[in-house]
Structures are given as structure tokens and as C-alpha cells.
Amino acid sequence: MSAPAQRRIIFQHIDEPGYTNDIACYLKHGGYEVLKKAVTRKPEELIDEVKKSGLRGRGGAGFPCGVKWGLVDRKSGKPIYLIVNADESEPGTFKDRYIMYQDPHQLIEGTMISCFANNVKQAYIYIRGEMAEGARILEKAIAEARAANFVGPNVLGTGYSCEIYVHRGAGAYICGEETGLIESLEGKRANPRIKPPYFPAVLGLYQCPTIVNNVETLCHVKYIVEHGGEAYTKVGTPNNTGTRIFCVSGHVQRPGYYEFEAGKITMGQLLYDVCGGPLPGRTFKAVIPGGSSAKVMKFGERYKGKRKIGADMVDYDWGVEDVPMDFDCLAMVGTMGGSGGVIVMDDTVNMVEALANINAFYSHESCGQCTPCREGSLWMKKITTRMVHGEARPEDAALLKSVADQIPGRTICAFGEACSWPTQSFIAKFGDEFKTYHETKKTVVEKTRELV
Amino acid sequence: MNLKPETLKRIDEVITHYPVKRSATLPLLHLIQEDAGYISEEAVEWVAKKLELEPINVLEVVTFYPMFKRKPIGRRHIKVCRTLSCALVGGYKTCETFEKEFHTHAGPGEVSPDGEVTVEFVECLASCGTAPVVLIDETLHEKVDCAKAKQLSDRIKAEAAARKS
Ligand SMILES: Cc1cc2nc3c(=O)[nH]c(=O)nc-3n(C[C@H](O)[C@H](O)[C@H](O)COP(=O)(O)O)c2cc1C
Ligand code: SF4
Ligand code: FES
Numbered sequence A: 001m002s003a004p005a006q007r008r009i010i011f012q013h014i015d016e017p018g019y020t021n022d023i024a025c026y027l028k029h030g031g032y033e034v035l036k037k038a039v040t041r042k043p044e045e046l047i048d049e050v051k052k053s054g055l056r057g058r059g060g061a062g063f064p065c066g067v068k069w070g071l072v073d074r075k076s077g078k079p080i081y082l083i084v085n086a087d088e089s090e091p092g093t094f095k096d097r098y099i100m101y102q103d104p105h106q107l108i109e110g111t112m113i114s115c116f117a118n119n120v121k122q123a124y125i126y127i128r129g130e131m132a133e134g135a136r137i138l139e140k141a142i143a144e145a146r147a148a149n150f151v152g153p154n155v156l157g158t159g160y161s162c163e164i165y166v167h168r169g170a171g172a173y174i175c176g177e178e179t180g181l182i183e184s185l186e187g188k189r190a191n192p193r194i195k196p197p198y199f200p201a202v203l204g205l206y207q208c209p210t211i212v213n214n215v216e217t218l219c220h221v222k223y224i225v226e227h228g229g230e231a232y233t234k235v236g237t238p239n240n241t242g243t244r245i246f247c248v249s250g251h252v253q254r255p256g257y258y259e260f261e262a263g264k265i266t267m268g269q270l271l272y273d274v275c276g277g278p279l280p281g282r283t284f285k286a287v288i289p290g291g292s293s294a295k296v297m298k299f300g301e302r303y304k305g306k307r308k309i310g311a312d313m314v315d316y317d318w319g320v321e322d323v324p325m326d327f328d329c330l331a332m333v334g335t336m337g338g339s340g341g342v343i344v345m346d347d348t349v350n351m352v353e354a355l356a357n358i359n360a361f362y363s364h365e366s367c368g369q370c371t372p373c374r375e376g377s378l379w380m381k382k383i384t385t386r387m388v389h390g391e392a393r394p395e396d397a398a399l400l401k402s403v404a405d406q407i408p409g410r411t412i413c414a415f416g417e418a419c420s421w422p423t424q425s426f427i428a429k430f431g432d433e434f435k436t437y438h439e440t441k442k443t444v445v446e447k448t449r450e451l452v
Numbered sequence B: 001m002n003l004k005p006e007t008l009k010r011i012d013e014v015i016t017h018y019p020v021k022r023s024a025t026l027p028l029l030h031l032i033q034e035d036a037g038y039i040s041e042e043a044v045e046w047v048a049k050k051l052e053l054e055p056i057n058v059l060e061v062v063t064f065y066p067m068f069k070r071k072p073i074g075r076r077h078i079k080v081c082r083t084l085s086c087a088l089v090g091g092y093k094t095c096e097t098f099e100k101e102f103h104t105h106a107g108p109g110e111v112s113p114d115g116e117v118t119v120e121f122v123e124c125l126a127s128c129g130t131a132p133v134v135l136i137d138e139t140l141h142e143k144v145d146c147a148k149a150k151q152l153s154d155r156i157k158a159e160a161a162a163r164k165s
Helices: A025-026 A033-038 A043-053 A065-068 A097-100 A104-115 A130-148 A178-185 A216-229 A229-233 A267-274 A329-334 A352-363 A369-390 A396-403 A415-435 A437-445 B005-015 B019-037 B039-051 B055-063 B084-088 B089-100 B146-164
Strands: A081-086 A122-127 A163-168 A210-214 A243-250 A257-261 A285-286 A302-309 A312-319 A341-346 B076-081 B119-124 B134-136 B139-140
Touching: A025 A104, A025 A130, A025 A341, A033 A178, A033 A216, A033 A415, A043 A065, A043 A216, A065 A210, A065 A216, A081 A104, A081 A178, A081 A369, A104 A122, A104 A130, A104 A163, A104 A216, A122 A130, A122 A178, A130 A163, A130 A352, A163 A243, A163 B005, A163 B019, A163 B039, A178 B076, A210 A216, A216 A229, A243 A267, A243 B089, A243 B146, A267 A285, A267 A341, A267 A369, A285 A352, A285 A415, A285 B119, A302 A329, A329 B055, A341 B084, A352 A369, A352 B084, A369 A415, A396 A415, A415 A437, B005 B019, B019 B039, B019 B055, B039 B055, B084 B089, B089 B119, B134 B146
Parallel strands: A081 A122, A081 A210, A122 A163, A243 A341, B076 B119
Antiparallel strands: A243 A257, A285 A341, A302 A312, B076 B134, B134 B139
16 A cells, blocks of 8 residues: 655645745745634633644653643642743654744744643743754744734733743753753753652743643644644544654655654555665665654564454554554554654664664763663663674673663653663564674674764 | 953843743853853853852853853864764764864864864754754754765865965
8 A cells, every 4th residue: 555645734834945934924824813813712712622632742752732731730820831842852853943944933823822822921942052043043033923913912912921932952862851941941950850749730940830842742733723623633543633743764765754644654654655665775674663762663573462443442463564653553562653753774784783872872861860860871881882892792682681671660750761762672672683793793894883 | 251242232131031040041151152162160150140140050050061162162163963863874974074184083172183173973963864964063964975074174174274364
């Protein structure tokens, strides 16, 4: 079966010739019409639309957005803050970048609608430090929107006021974790906070109730308010509503971003039909489906079980190629949809070397508060680096697994899980490659090792 | 501190973005680094005073975030992505090319002998679909294979030569 057509909701104008990131262009394409209508409605109605839509967060965890908004403490009398998570740092993920650089007003409109719905008077866009140009584009766009009375005091004459400021990070991945982000926005080291009690919805920025949403999530909110929550559920599949943007990188003919209805395309269709398959003369070996912390999938393995379709329980028996690309199916096969970053590796890749590359990332990015995470990520890096550049031993596979197994569940934030999943899944699925690496090494020339 | 009037103006403006002054720590450090090139001891104390903090509150931030530099770096800052998607399609070779072209080693604080560049191997720059990618100062360069790395290096060298003559 060939792949369905792309459904460009969020990326409608990305890379469209002649489409520019100024407000005139946005207005010409119907920009801010949704905000104009939204501010004439009751905020609770807007929240209901989002609840009805089933929208799940696009930052990684897939948490239902309406539920998140429902958890916000509205009785405390404290101001409610909204933070746009524009830290985009999960390796393999590159979607928010295009929205901010090419269509910043879409994000600003989505943000303002979300702020109005939640009675937020102050929003911050936390953008990763390396995107200095992106920060300038957003600042210019906000200034344009303010001049047109879409942002700032007395929005569109309604008496409702809300400011948006851009806040730049400074090169630390952990600022993507929402409580680390909040600490960073408070001017401190981005050490994540322990939950409970520090759920952002109750004790967030300045100990006030705070909503943290991903850039793409807020763009979906705009679409939902425009078309209605009910209509949105018709896009995608039940419990995986709307579209997903897949960021494909690594060993395919046509890497890039592709937007499809969630669950309507399989991994095989995405990699073969859409991305053109493997490079000439090569075959696919492994794929990481949702950012580098998602557990790896091995071509050739089978996933079997029962799943719910409508009211029935149906058997499934899938290869990697058959797995529908949505949160639930990827979770069923033991990995996750995460942030939509699909990293493809072909038969030229040695899995020890690929893992060494990933481990170097996590070791560099641990904030260092929790001993299991700080020491565990460091040792996983040290072991895999030694295997590649020093001496490799058959017992390294077991050693790596024992280190990885001691991290999850013992840390303050989900980075603990994120850094152990690659090692756990690589060893589980490619264990032989780790056990025999000391032999493999003898036959490879040093200069072909390029991953670490 | 010898900051440009424009920087001082922007510093005062950005502090107004937050109900709590301390939140302006990162923005102030960015502004000072853009102006002065790095964050000196004096800058740490200046920011602390400006935001009514202890110097340690600012120093701990400077040492946590990789983008803040405590010593001057090269005139141009070349950041090559090291992470998996870029590495899979030659990121390590790209980095090596820059190292060779400028006779330097990739490291957070190293400056090439001519003072022209600092080459740094950084983590995922969120453009993995156009790998390997390189950020030179604030501009992203995509699909930078060795040939393109050489071209970019030549351009930097030519600009340096033009400046000196
Ligand atoms: C280690 C770590 C890194 C994260 N990085 C990001 C990120 O770069 N961007 C992002 O939107 N969410 C990131 N998240 C998820 C956020 O914590 C949070 O769940 C998300 O911003 C919520 O927005 P959403 O519900 O709209 O997805 C990260 C989480 C963890 C544990
Ligand atoms: S799990 Fe790791 S990143 Fe998260 S708080 Fe602990 S040390 Fe920091
Ligand atoms: S891995 Fe290089 S940009 Fe993401």
C-alpha cells in the first residue's frame, strides 16, 4: 500500500515560495482571524474545545493538552503564566525551528488564544540559545502583533491584556524539561524540580500556576479553535488526533519534515515511499522513532499482541515497517512517538558506535543533581567510548545493562529514563554486536569509525 | 564595566520583562557577551549588583550554561554538530576539516593560533534533516560536507585577510 498524501495543517506554509514571516503576509493568508473570533467567546468554551479535540502535547510526553489546562490552579489568586517551550533540543527533532523561523505569527496567534482561554496575562517564549536569529524573528513578530493590537494592552478592544516576551536559553538541553526550564527562566541553573510538589500547574514560575506547552502544540490549539474540537477528532485516529510532524534524519534518500494524519501512515510507508528508502546499495538496520531517547527498533523483529480497534480486540503481528505512526502504537511495540524525531540507521552502522555517540550526548547534558543520572550517564559514556577507542571486552554488554538498569525511577526528572533507554534497548536488541565488538574491531579500520 | 550605551539601554529594558529581577540573569549575560565577547569576573559582579544578587548566584549560572564563555574566544565561533544524525552523515569529518583549516582543536575554549576562530563540537542544533550542520556565529549552514566546510573556511580566511590589509 502506498503512503497517503501529506496533510499539512501546521506546516501549510513552510517552504512555500513567496511566503514570508512578516505580519502582512500572515494577514493576507487569513492570519489572526481565529484570535478575533476567540476573544468574543467565553474562555471556558475554548478550553472545552481543546478538551474535546483530544490534542496531545507535541513536546515529547504526549500528555493531553486539555487535561493539562484543567489541572491549573485557578483559585489561588496568583497570576497564571504560560510558557512556550521552544527549547527544541531532543536529538533528531527539528520541527519547531521551521514554525518559528518561517511562520512565527502562527505561534503567536496560538499562544494568544491559549493565554486568553486560560486568563494568562504574561507569556514567555523560552527559545534555545543557539537560535539567536529565531529569537530576533519572534521579537519582531511580537512587535508587529503588538502594533496591530493582537498582543499587549486591551487586545482588540476587549479589555483583555497579555504580554509575550522572548527568553533565550544558553545551550543546555535540560532546559527543555519543563521544571528545569522554569528554574532557568527564574535566572538559575536549570536543575529540574521534584514533583510532587512542584507541578507547574500549581507551583510553577515564581511559585505561581504555570502552563508549559510545546510550540507545535500551541499551533494545533489555533487550528482546533478555528475548526472546533469535534472536527479535529476526525483528523488522525482515535486517541491520536490531529496530525504529526515527522522529522526524518540519518540514512534515507530524502530526509526532512513530513506532516501526516496521526496513525494513518506506517513506518514502512514513511521510510520507503515518502523518504525514498535506503541509500543505494544499503539496507535499513535500525530506527529510533521519537527522538534519541526513544527505544530503538530493529528491522526484522516482530511485534505481536492484541489491540483495541473500535470496540473489538484485534490481533496484530507487525514488523517495523507495519507499525502505524502514532503515540499508542509506538508505545505498544515498546518505544515511543515522543517528539517525532525519526533517526534511521542502515547496515553500515555499528550499533556500539551509534550508542557511544548517544551516550556522549546524555552524559554531557545531565544537570548533575541526581547521582544515578550523573554517574550512570557518565559511566555509560565511558564504557562505550572505551569500547570504541580503547579495549572492548565481551562482558561490557552486561556491565552497560547493569548501569542503565540502575537509573530509571531513581531520579528527579525523566532525563533518568531518557538516558537509560538507548543503552537498555541497544543491548536488548543488538547484544551480540556488543559482545563480539572486541572481535569486530580488529577488522575495521580506525578511520571508518565516525560516530564517536 | 565598559559597555556600549546601546547595551546599557537594552539591559535596562529587558529587566522590565520580569516581575523578579533575577530572571534577567540570562538575558543580561547574553547582552554582555555580545558586547564584550565573554563574561569576565567584573561582569559577574556587575550583573549581580544590577540584579541585587550575590556574585555566586551569577557565577553558578555562567558555569552551568555552555554558551557563556569566561575567556575571550576566536573572532568567529564555529559550532559543528556532533550528535547522531549529523555524525551518521559525516559530522566528524566536517569538524576535522575546520580543525585542519585553522590548525586548531575543537574545544570550548580553544582559539586558533591566528586568533580567528574557535571551533567547538556541540550537541544537536535541531536541524538534523539537513545534516551535517554548522552554526557560524549566529548563522546556520546546512549540509556541510568537507567541500563546503573548506569553502566556509576559505571565506572566513578571506574576510580576515581583507580586514588586516
Ligand atoms: C529531558 C527532557 C527534555 C525535554 N526537552 C523538550 C524540548 O526540547 N521541547 C519540548 O517542547 N519539550 C521538551 N520536554 C518535555 C517538557 O518537559 C514538557 O513535557 C513539554 O514542554 C510539555 O508541552 P506539551 O504538553 O505541549 O508537549 C523535555 C522533557 C524532558 C524530560
Ligand atoms: S534526572 Fe538527571 S537531568 Fe534530571 S534532575 Fe536528575 S540529574 Fe538532573
Ligand atoms: S544531530 Fe545535528 S542537528 Fe540534530
